[in-house]
Amino acid sequence: MKHLPTCTTRRPRLRSSVPAIALALLLGTGLVACGEDSADSAESGGSAEAADSLVVTDPWVRATIGSEDATMTAAFMTLDNDGDEAVTLTGASAEFAGRAELHEMAAVDGEMGMRKIDELVLEPGRGQLLQPGGHHVMLMELDGELAAGDEVELVLELSDGSEVTVTAPVKEFTEEAGHYHDHDSHDHGDDDHADEGGTKDGSKHGTKGGAGDEQP
C-alpha cells in the first residue's frame, strides 16, 4: 500500500465492480491506467494523490421507491485512510443528483437532525463509517427514482483535487425510512467533527443514535 504507483492525471476508479473498492483495484486498475514511468515516481515519494489512500468498502445507496420524498436519498459506506497522510473529503457528486453533500447527524436544539459538513478528515490509519443515523453522503434533486437492484456511481471529492469513483448498489432499507426526507438546511460548516475515527468493523456498532459519540 505504501508504494502505490501514482498518476498525475486523475482516472476513474473502482468502476468495474460494486464491492470493488479496495487495494487490488487501486493496484490493478490504477497501474494499468498509469504510464510506465509514473509507476516509478511513487517509489521515490513523488506526488501521491489523496485518492490513492482512500479505501471504500461496503457502499450502498438507499432506494427511493415508495418513499415519501423521492427527490433525495443517502449513500453509505466505510471509508479508510490507508496512507501516511491525512485524507480530507470535501464533497461528492453524482450524475443522477443535482446536489450532493457530506452530512452528519447531530443534536440541534435538542433534536437529532442532519446537517451539512464542509469536510471530513481521515487521519492516517483511521476510518469513518457512513451509515444510517450517522455521517452520510446526501444526494438531492434526484433526476428519477432509485429502485432496489439499481446500480449507481458517485464521486467523492478530496481536498487535493483528486477523486474516487464509487459504484454502489441501491438497496431497500426500512429503518428510519423518513429520515432522509426531512432535510434540515442548517449549514453549520464547523469542521471539528471530523477527527473521530470510525473502525473497520464499525458496522457492528449501533446505527441508531450513531451520532451520540460525536461532539459537534
Place this chain on the structure above:
Amino acid sequence: MNPSLGRRRLLGYVGTAVAGAAAGAGAGVVGAQALEETPAKPARSEALPRVVSPYGVHQPGVAAHPTAVTEVVALDLRPELKRSRDRESLARLMRVWTGDVESLAAGRGTPGDTAPWLAAVADLTVTVGLGPGLVGEEWGIAAPDGFARVPAMKHDRLQEEWTGGDLLLLVCGADATTVGHAVRRLVADARPFATLRWRQQGAWRGRDEQGRPQTGRNLFGQVDGSANPKPGTDLFDTTVWIDRGPWAGGTTLVVRRIRMDLPTWDELTRAEQEESVGRRLDDGAPLTGGTELSDVDLAARKDGRWVIAEEAHARRTHPSTNGGRRLFRKGANYELVGAGGESETGLIFQSFQRNLTGQFVPIQQMMDAADALNEWTTAVGSAEFAILPGFGEGEWLGHQLLA
C-alpha cells in the same frame, strides 16, 4: 481399546492450557479421522471459527472442510427477467451478492444490513451457482460440459417443493444463527431479481472432540465421505474443477434431498447394517480391514462369498465399479420436525463433479439399479447447479460469464 483414547478425550475438554504437554501424546488414534497428517496435538484453536477469504480461482466453499451448519437455498429468477433473458440484471445480482459475500465472510453485516450485529466470524462460505434455466444458448452462457438435469431414477420420489431452481446459494458456517442471518440478507438483496424457491438446512459433525477435522457421520451412524478425493490433490482437481473455457475454476453440483427411514434401519442387526454399506460402523473402516482411509478390497472372499457384498454401497459406488468415475461429496443431516413431533430425517447430499452427466449420472444409475441402501433411502428432492468460478478482490462473481 486404545489406552490413549480416554486421555485424549479428557484433554479435549481441558483446553489449550495443556496443549504443549499433550502434543504428540496420542499419535496413532485414527477413529474417523479424515486428514491423516493432521498433527496429533490438541487443536482447540484450530477449531475456532475464522474468516475464510472469499477470493480465489475457486469459490472457497466447495473444497472447504464441512462446517457444523449447511444451508442450501434455491431461488428463481423473476419471470419477467427470465423471459427477456436479462443478463444485465443477472450481472447486477451477482455484483450485489459479491459485496454481501465479502462482508459476511469477514464477519461484517452486509451493506444495508438491518441487523449487522448478527454477522460474525464463523468459517462462513457462500457458494453461488446457476441452474439449468440460466445457462445455454438463449442466455449466451455456454453450459459446462455435461451439465444437464439428472434423469429420473426408479427409486426417486421427487417432490416439487425440494426440486430445481435457477440460482443457488450454498451457505456454510460454524453456527446456525450466523448462517441464517447470511441467508436472510442474501435473499433480501436478491428480491429485486429473484424469489425464494426452497431452503434446506442440515448439520454436520466435521470435527472431533479436540477440534481436529474428521469425516463426520450421517443419521444411519455411518462415517460418510471416507472415499472422497482430498482437496489440494491432483485427484481432487481432476474430479471437481472445470479446467477450461469460461467455467474454468468452477464445477457442477447436484443436491439430493435423501429421506432416510431410521425406524426400519434401526430394526437391522449391526452386522446387517455394516454389510449393506461394506464398512464398519464404529470407525468407518472397510469390512476388508485397515482404517477408515484404507481402500475397500473388492476382490476379498471369505467362505466362498464376497466380503463386500455385491449390492453393498461401497462396491456400487467404488470407482472401479464405475469405470474410474468419482465424485466429491458432502452431506448435511436434516431432521424436519412437525407440529405433532413427528419428523422427517435424512441427508442433504451434495455431489461436486467436473462433468455432471459423465460422473454423477452413471454412478447414481449404478446405485439406483441395485444399491442395498435403497431400501432405507429415497431421494425426495433434486437440483443441479453450475458453480461459478471464483473471483479476486475487485472482481465479481460470474464476471467470467456475464461481463
